[in-house]
Amino acid sequence: MNSNTVNAAIGFLSGLCLMVLIVINPAPAKALEVRKVTSPGGISAWLSEDHTIPLFAVRFSFKGGSAADPADKAGLAYFLSGMLDEGAGDMTSADFQKQVKQLNMRLSFSAEREAFSGSLQTLTVNRDAAFDMLRLALTSPRFDDAPLNRVRGQIALSLREDAKDPETIVGSRWMGLMFGDHPYARPIKGSADGLKAITGADMKDLVKRLFARDNLLISVVGDIDEATLKRLLDETFGTLPQKSNMPIIPVPSIKTDPQIAVIERDLPQSAIRFGHIGIKRDDPDFMNAYVMNHILGGGGFGSRLTDEVREKRGLSYSVYSTFYPLDQGGVFFGGAATVNERVSETIDVIREALNKMALDGPTAQELAEAKTYLTGSYALRFDNSRKIAGQLLGIQRQNLGIDYVVKRNDLVNAVTLEDVRNVAKRIISGDSLVITIVGKPKGVKSDGTSG
Amino acid sequence: MKDFADKLNQLKRSGISLKILLAACLTIAAANTAAALNVDVTHFKLDNGMQVVVIPDHRAPVVTNMVWYRVGAADEPVGKAGIAHFLEHLLFKGTDKLAPGEFSKIVRRNGGQDNAFTTHDFTAYYQRIAKDRLDLVMGLEADRMVNLRLTDNDITPEKAVVQEERRSRTDNDPSSLLSEQMSAALYIAHPYRKPVIGWMSDVKNLTREDAIAFYRKYYTPQNAILVVAGDVTVDEVRKLVGKHFAPLKNTADPGPRMRTPEPEPLAARRIKMIDDRAANPFVQRSYLTHNYGSAIAGRGHALEILSTILGSGPTSRLYRKLVVEQRQASFAGAWYDGDSLDNGTIGVYAAPSAGGSVAKVEAALDGVLAELVKGGITQEELDLAKSALIASTVYALDSQFQLAYLFGSALTTGKTVDDVLNWSKTIENITVDDVNAAAREAFAIKRSVTGVLLQKAETAGTAQN
Numbered sequence: 001m002n003s004n005t006v007n008a009a010i011g012f013l014s015g016l017c018l019m020v021l022i023v024i025n026p027a028p029a030k031a032l033e034v035r036k037v038t039s040p041g042g043i044s045a046w047l048s049e050d051h052t053i054p055l056f057a058v059r060f061s062f063k064g065g066s067a068a069d070p071a072d073k074a075g076l077a078y079f080l081s082g083m084l085d086e087g088a089g090d091m092t093s094a095d096f097q098k099q100v101k102q103l104n105m106r107l108s109f110s111a112e113r114e115a116f117s118g119s120l121q122t123l124t125v126n127r128d129a130a131f132d133m134l135r136l137a138l139t140s141p142r143f144d145d146a147p148l149n150r151v152r153g154q155i156a157l158s159l160r161e162d163a164k165d166p167e168t169i170v171g172s173r174w175m176g177l178m179f180g181d182h183p184y185a186r187p188i189k190g191s192a193d194g195l196k197a198i199t200g201a202d203m204k205d206l207v208k209r210l211f212a213r214d215n216l217l218i219s220v221v222g223d224i225d226e227a228t229l230k231r232l233l234d235e236t237f238g239t240l241p242q243k244s245n246m247p248i249i250p251v252p253s254i255k256t257d258p259q260i261a262v263i264e265r266d267l268p269q270s271a272i273r274f275g276h277i278g279i280k281r282d283d284p285d286f287m288n289a290y291v292m293n294h295i296l297g298g299g300g301f302g303s304r305l306t307d308e309v310r311e312k313r314g315l316s317y318s319v320y321s322t323f324y325p326l327d328q329g330g331v332f333f334g335g336a337a338t339v340n341e342r343v344s345e346t347i348d349v350i351r352e353a354l355n356k357m358a359l360d361g362p363t364a365q366e367l368a369e370a371k372t373y374l375t376g377s378y379a380l381r382f383d384n385s386r387k388i389a390g391q392l393l394g395i396q397r398q399n400l401g402i403d404y405v406v407k408r409n410d411l412v413n414a415v416t417l418e419d420v421r422n423v424a425k426r427i428i429s430g431d432s433l434v435i436t437i438v439g440k441p442k443g444v445k446s447d448g449t450s451g
Numbered sequence: 452m453k454d455f456a457d458k459l460n461q462l463k464r465s466g467i468s469l470k471i472l473l474a475a476c477l478t479i480a481a482a483n484t485a486a487a488l489n490v491d492v493t494h495f496k497l498d499n500g501m502q503v504v505v506i507p508d509h510r511a512p513v514v515t516n517m518v519w520y521r522v523g524a525a526d527e528p529v530g531k532a533g534i535a536h537f538l539e540h541l542l543f544k545g546t547d548k549l550a551p552g553e554f555s556k557i558v559r560r561n562g563g564q565d566n567a568f569t570t571h572d573f574t575a576y577y578q579r580i581a582k583d584r585l586d587l588v589m590g591l592e593a594d595r596m597v598n599l600r601l602t603d604n605d606i607t608p609e610k611a612v613v614q615e616e617r618r619s620r621t622d623n624d625p626s627s628l629l630s631e632q633m634s635a636a637l638y639i640a641h642p643y644r645k646p647v648i649g650w651m652s653d654v655k656n657l658t659r660e661d662a663i664a665f666y667r668k669y670y671t672p673q674n675a676i677l678v679v680a681g682d683v684t685v686d687e688v689r690k691l692v693g694k695h696f697a698p699l700k701n702t703a704d705p706g707p708r709m710r711t712p713e714p715e716p717l718a719a720r721r722i723k724m725i726d727d728r729a730a731n732p733f734v735q736r737s738y739l740t741h742n743y744g745s746a747i748a749g750r751g752h753a754l755e756i757l758s759t760i761l762g763s764g765p766t767s768r769l770y771r772k773l774v775v776e777q778r779q780a781s782f783a784g785a786w787y788d789g790d791s792l793d794n795g796t797i798g799v800y801a802a803p804s805a806g807g808s809v810a811k812v813e814a815a816l817d818g819v820l821a822e823l824v825k826g827g828i829t830q831e832e833l834d835l836a837k838s839a840l841i842a843s844t845v846y847a848l849d850s851q852f853q854l855a856y857l858f859g860s861a862l863t864t865g866k867t868v869d870d871v872l873n874w875s876k877t878i879e880n881i882t883v884d885d886v887n888a889a890a891r892e893a894f895a896i897k898r899s900v901t902g903v904l905l906q907k908a909e910t911a912g913t914a915q916n
Contacts, residue, residue, distance in 0.1 A: 269615065
């Protein structure tokens with residue numbers, strides 16, 4: 001599960017959630033109070049206070065990620081995520097990293113397709129100093145030549161690794177087929193050529209365009225009070241420019257005709273990616289689709305795909321399906337990995353499971369059980385500071401409203417059998433699959449031109 | 452820029468989980484987080500010998516329920532490599548009361564998540580679920596502890612699943628294969644030389660009878676530990692344990708854990724693996740050393756500090772020297788694994804920069820080790836490392852799963868609840884001399900195996916990219 005696609009999908013999955021039947025609802029909302037806090041300078045954050053343990057977690061994101069990279073500098077946002085702890089203000093890379101270490105803080109940044117996000121965890125005792133390191137990283141990163149070239153070398157190594165990794169290849173080829181020359185097709189890490197072309201000036205320019213107050217979302221969870229947070233929001237983010245300046249991502253033309261592409265590699269086991277066009281997060285059918293997919297291939301044991309592919313036939317250790325909704329268009333995909341001799345059988349079983357779902361939908365019992373799982377397990381996403389902060393950030397990013405934590409299980413419970421049957425019919429099709437395979441599959445050949 | 456380093460860390464002898472790889476990261480986390488935590492932990496023993504640990508955490512209305520068994524891959528009979536892990540998969544099949552696969556379905560229907568993991572030393576099963584379902588999941592665990600029922604229909608597809616798991620994790624990944632080869636070379640006699648998932652040549656011959664025999668020998672209350680963390684009180688747990696586990700009779704006596712001890716190492720070993728699928732050459736080396744149970748008091752803690760100073764993150768010696776100053780390596784670091792029952796390992800790794808050679812980067816790595824052994828560490832390095840390790844114990848408090856893991860893994864590898872509670876106190880007391888003595892002893896080349904992964908043969912004077 002190394003590919004960016006899958007990581008993004010998992011991030012998306014964890015950004016959503018669950019519900020239950022008519023059974024009790026162990027609503028996390030009971031224990032969780034979230035409020036919107038706005039600083040005197042006008043910076044807002046969602047805050048959930050809990051003073052049990054002397055630490056807290058901050059998650060934040062800026063809208064605009066790798067899909068906004070310049071075409072000839074693919075990987076710029078990802079490269080930036082590796083450079084923000086490599087020196088800022090008067091501090092060199094070594095000074096900065098030593099200070100992070102001395103403060104025992106955990107600071108990380110990551111580039112996604114449509115956002116650039118960060119995570120800060122600190123012990124309360126180092127609260128102000130930790131926020132100050134974040135301020136420095138965001139407002140005055142240095143991009144000195146030595147660390148720039150060092151990180152460039154590390155990314156180059158990682159790109160070479162990806163180029164050999166079956167899971168990464170199968171995912172990036174699949175995205176390539178689905179999105180063609182649209183920026184969504186590009187791996188988040190970019191390309192070797194893009195990496196070579198990127199300069200420190202490019203990064204400074206991106207920082208100016210990306211790190212702005214109008215595309216910033218923040219969530220804070222743990223041992224911090226509202227007054228202190230307000231002060232620190234202004235001190236940390238208050239000097240960022242008001243307006244961002246990121247390109248608008250065009251609407252992609254997503255592939256609709258089926259295809260199989262085999263990427264030959266000398267491996268004992270073939271990695272398989274399958275899928276087709278999906279839906280966006282703001283589609284009125286999204287929750288219906290989410291519940292339907294849980295029954296089809298979400299969440300491991302008990303799904304139809306796991307039963308058919310793994311439990312009954314032992315074809316794959318892992319098999320799953322998921323919706324991957326991006327702002328401008330969504331896809332549906334899944335994956336499996338099986339010994340080369342059984343690839344054809346595995347694909348047949350997957351096609352049949354998808355077609356069956358499209359034709360008949362789930363049973364009433366399957367729907368009822370999906371609801372009890374999805375609602376009952378929602379609370380499990382809220383059992384530590386960092387996870388809660390991540391959930392709250394995801395809800396903000398998807399624009400679901402601050403009361404979503406409370407409402408969410410009701411939304412799941414409102415899904416009817418007719419809803420899931422209709423959405424399966426509308427979206428799922430085992431005959432329309434675009435399939436990529438990395439390995440030496442027996443009896444399966446590419447049938448398109450781009451394999 | 453940690454992903455490659457993380458991957459190398461995972462090359463450590465690591466556990467296998469049913470659906471996800473937990474142990475690789477958690478072993479590291481565990482080493483770094485056992486704590487003099489400010490944690491409210493209660494433990495007691497049932498009449499049948501089963502141990503119980505309770506860690507209340509009332510921040511969210513959920514619980515983590517774990518049952519740990521003192522058995523792992525290092526306890527397997529000869530020729531049955533992988534049976535501990537295979538049995539872990541099979542525990543999700545039926546019992547006298549449950550149809551195959553029903554276990555996980557019940558857990559899910561109740562909004563819970565479940566999984567399991569196996570290492571050389573333990574096998575553990577867990578559920579994360581709303582607190583009012585603790586009764587339910589404890590009942591399920593008690594049932595499968597003694598009532599497992601396996602048919603040949605369960606065995607055939609599940610064995611295929613385990614073989615696919617091995618292909619995904621190991622056979623499709625040359626760096627995992629190298630790691631497996633290195634463990635087999637580091638341990639000459641001790642069963643830690645086997646991979647937890649088993650050799651394919653053994654796995655394909657495992658039978659239902661093998662699984663049943665292993666289950667009958669090791670799955671019994673006196674060989675098990677229950678760890679419950681989350682929104683629950685000790686009294687509530689006592690009541691539920693009284694209902695579900697206390698009535699269970701012991702069905703076996705596994706006896707003391709006797710593994711062939713590893714003899715003192717006499718000769719350095721080298722493994723060179725050439726695999727066209729390797730994307731980047733690298734070198735890594737493991738040294739056989741003390742674990743946390745060492746007869747030398749605090750030696751495990753000193754080795755933990757040593758590996759932190761040497762190779763944890765961008766401020767560490769290896770990273771500063773090899774990556775930043777000499778620019779020989781893209782990545783470099785170190786690890787210590789002292790959590791196993793019988794032995795510990797300390798290790799180092801480096802991947803050359805583009806165009807650099809593995810031989811050169813290995814020489815540079817040796818230079819850093821020699822300097823450390825000769826000159827020792829500084830007081831400032833010691834203070835920083837201690838501070839980081841102690842802070843990690845506070846972070847651990849934020850995760851009920853991690854806390855439960857800490858106590859379960861400690862109790863299945865020869866340690867006590869107090870060892871966990873006092874971990875940071877012992878860290879606090881380690882001196883510069885303690886760390887230097889540990890370094891002098893640990894980094895003797897005869898105690899090591901060095902592994903090199905290349906895409907094609909590296910000839911003298913030719914740099915391989």
